Amino acid sequence: MESLYNILPKDGDVNFFPHLFTEEESDVYLNDLQHEIEWKQEPITIYGRTVMQPRLTAWHGDSGKIYAYSGITMQPRAWTPALLKIKQRIETVSPVVFNSALLNLYRDQHDSMGWHRDNEKELGINPVIGSVSFGATRTFQFRYYTDKSLKRSLELAHGSFLLMQGKTQHHWEHSLPKRSAAKGVRVNITFRVIK
Numbered sequence: 001m002e003s004l005y006n007i008l009p010k011d012g013d014v015n016f017f018p019h020l021f022t023e024e025e026s027d028v029y030l031n032d033l034q035h036e037i038e039w040k041q042e043p044i045t046i047y048g049r050t051v052m053q054p055r056l057t058a059w060h061g062d063s064g065k066i067y068a069y070s071g072i073t074m075q076p077r078a079w080t081p082a083l084l085k086i087k088q089r090i091e092t093v094s095p096v097v098f099n100s101a102l103l104n105l106y107r108d109q110h111d112s113m114g115w116h117r118d119n120e121k122e123l124g125i126n127p128v129i130g131s132v133s134f135g136a137t138r139t140f141q142f143r144y145y146t147d148k149s150l151k152r153s154l155e156l157a158h159g160s161f162l163l164m165q166g167k168t169q170h171h172w173e174h175s176l177p178k179r180s181a182a183k184g185v186r187v188n189i190t191f192r193v194i195k
Ligand SMILES: O=C(O)CCC(=O)C(=O)O
Pocket: 102, 104, 113, 118, 131, 140, 156, 174, 175, 176, 188, 190
């Protein structure tokens, strides 16, 4: 396994594993997830306005782990065989056993995720979030909540794993911006622990 260091300068704990999955495994998982997951474009309500999310999503996990996310309540579908294998792999380098996952499919460079923190109360005080990426490389950004000029960014490539824990979700927002250059499909899975 690659050696690790915290990519945040303060008030958070983020480790990056550029190649937790091999190229060959990643190709198989990308294809499996694109075809086996029932992807949907969901509406989202922000400050009372309802718009469609600029990406497709799905929610999987242990039964009974219900999750409310920006105005949507998600009932989990069962783990698929691929999701269970991916979960087992990331748990070899994570301090927790994950019980749910939000899946995101970015169809092209126009799909994105805005600035947010994953700080919903069902994730507990210091959420541990394990983020797996397959497909097109996309830029992932962090910015400090109370000084938005303090930023870090990294490239999330095919087969990479990003582990966020500690105080990260209190002090840092993250986003996946739209790009102007053409990008192919990307699947991201954020594994979570719902209390
Ligand atoms: O697609 C990504 O890398 C980010 C996903 C994310 O932040 C989330 O699902 O909360």
